[in-house]
Amino acid sequence: MFTKILFATSATKESDHAARVAFNIAGSYDAHLDIFHVPGVPSRGYSQVVVDVKTKERVDVDDDYLEWVKDEIRTYYAKYLENGLRYDITVAIGFPAREILRQAKDTEPDLILLGGSTGDEEEAVYKKSMAGTTLQKIARSAKCPVLVVNRPAASFWGGLSNITFGTDFSKASDKAFEFAMKVAKNLDCELNVFHALDITSGATGEMLSQDEIEQKIREALRMIRGRYESRLKELKHYSMDVWEGIPFIEIVKYARDIHSDLIVMAHHSKKTEKADAILGSNVEQVIVRAGCPVISVNR
Amino acid sequence: MKKRILIVDDDPNILDYLEALFKDNGYDAYTARDAKEGLKMAMEHKPDLVTLDIEMPGDWGPRFYRQMIQEKSLKNVPVIVISGLSGNVHAIPKAIASIKKPFDREKLLGIVKDAIG
Numbered sequence: 001m002f003t004k005i006l007f008a009t010s011a012t013k014e015s016d017h018a019a020r021v022a023f024n025i026a027g028s029y030d031a032h033l034d035i036f037h038v039p040g041v042p043s044r045g046y047s048q049v050v051v052d053v054k055t056k057e058r059v060d061v062d063d064d065y066l067e068w069v070k071d072e073i074r075t076y077y078a079k080y081l082e083n084g085l086r087y088d089i090t091v092a093i094g095f096p097a098r099e100i101l102r103q104a105k106d107t108e109p110d111l112i113l114l115g116g117s118t119g120d121e122e123e124a125v126y127k128k129s130m131a132g133t134t135l136q137k138i139a140r141s142a143k144c145p146v147l148v149v150n151r152p153a154a155s156f157w158g159g160l161s162n163i164t165f166g167t168d169f170s171k172a173s174d175k176a177f178e179f180a181m182k183v184a185k186n187l188d189c190e191l192n193v194f195h196a197l198d199i200t201s202g203a204t205g206e207m208l209s210q211d212e213i214e215q216k217i218r219e220a221l222r223m224i225r226g227r228y229e230s231r232l233k234e235l236k237h238y239s240m241d242v243w244e245g246i247p248f249i250e251i252v253k254y255a256r257d258i259h260s261d262l263i264v265m266a267h268h269s270k271k272t273e274k275a276d277a278i279l280g281s282n283v284e285q286v287i288v289r290a291g292c293p294v295i296s297v298n299r
Numbered sequence: 300m301k302k303r304i305l306i307v308d309d310d311p312n313i314l315d316y317l318e319a320l321f322k323d324n325g326y327d328a329y330t331a332r333d334a335k336e337g338l339k340m341a342m343e344h345k346p347d348l349v350t351l352d353i354e355m356p357g358d359w360g361p362r363f364y365r366q367m368i369q370e371k372s373l374k375n376v377p378v379i380v381i382s383g384l385s386g387n388v389h390a391i392p393k394a395i396a397s398i399k400k401p402f403d404r405e406k407l408l409g410i411v412k413d414a415i416g
Contacts, residue, residue: 158359
């Protein structure tokens with residue numbers, strides 16, 4: 001299922017919960033893990049002086065520094081690396097999103113795995129240098145699915161067996177569904193297809209009556225059946241549900257309620273207005289809030 | 300009638316220790332070394348409380364929990380997570396407590412007493 005995973009890590013405690021997912025998935029599914037780290041961001045332009053992510057000091061980059069960083073990573077993840085895992089450690093100087101995407105282009109992984117924030121806005125070296133977050137940029141541009149573990153709660157608690165697939169019935173969602181089906185088949189998971197009916201006044205333009213909401217729920221369920229059920233029958237266990245509310249909240253709640261250990265969604269399956277983009281699309285909000293890893297499928 | 304506690308953990312030392320601790324304090328205690336055995340024991344003995352490790356060979360604790368609560372009679376059984384894994388408080392959101400190994404026996408007994416008497 002996963003043969004080559006690119007795990008982009010800050011190699012700090014902020015990435016620990018993502019590391020647990022990365023090493024466990026790589027170990028469980030015998031995948032090769034490319035541990036990728038951007039140790040510093042150039043202080044300006046293409047300068048060889050970088051701000052070190054861990055120490056936040058200015059450092060001259062040379063081969064010794066890069067080797068030292070690799071050793072640090074090897075030491076930091078020693079307990080995971082001793083079990084015969086196939087891995088490489090790669091370090092690159094630059095802006096994280098660009099470097100991660102460049103590495104992905106070179107190595108063509110079938111999954112990119114990212115942790116959450118590297119600290120608060122004031123402290124984080126990565127964030128200070130970025131317009132928008134690393135996570136958003138990668139999720140939007142990556143050619144392969146991107147798995148994000150943003151919170152400790154979303155870490156690995158014992159395997160993948162129950163997947164929530166969130167759909168908005170777009171073509172992009174259909175692509176994400178194919179990916180969810182592939183994971184569910186290969187790993188023998190239950191697949192739960194879920195649609196959140198957006199009943200916020202911004203989406204509907206008015207306050208819907210309960211009868212109208214329930215009618216829309218019935219329609220959405222019919223759409224799920226029409227669009228996905230013939231394929232779902234290939235699986236042993238599946239379900240279809242529609243809840244009403246604020247979509248990203250409902251998806252997080254639903255996944256928590258059914259004890260999902262993975263959420264799969266399409267990225268930017270519907271275009272967002274500029275103002276919405278600041279808050280992020282539904283999938284970005286789900287990534288930030290979910291209590292399990294989220295895979296965003298971009299294309 | 301004594302209250303029943305099921306201990307699910309892959310560490311035999313923890314199993315022995317907790318079994319003795321609970322029995323010494325007036326409970327019936329049953330042990331299981333993995334999730335599969337735990338489910339069998341849970342169905343058989345209908346425990347009043349379960350102490351659960353997270354990281355175990357085979358299925359981990361959260362999957363045991365998910366399977367256990369499918370059974371109507373076990374749906375509301377309180378669970379105490381006892382694990383050395385960091386962030387274990389997130390593993391089972393509905394657990395009544397999450398305790399990190401090594402743990403304080405009096406604290407554990409206090410939680411058990413509050414939950415089932």
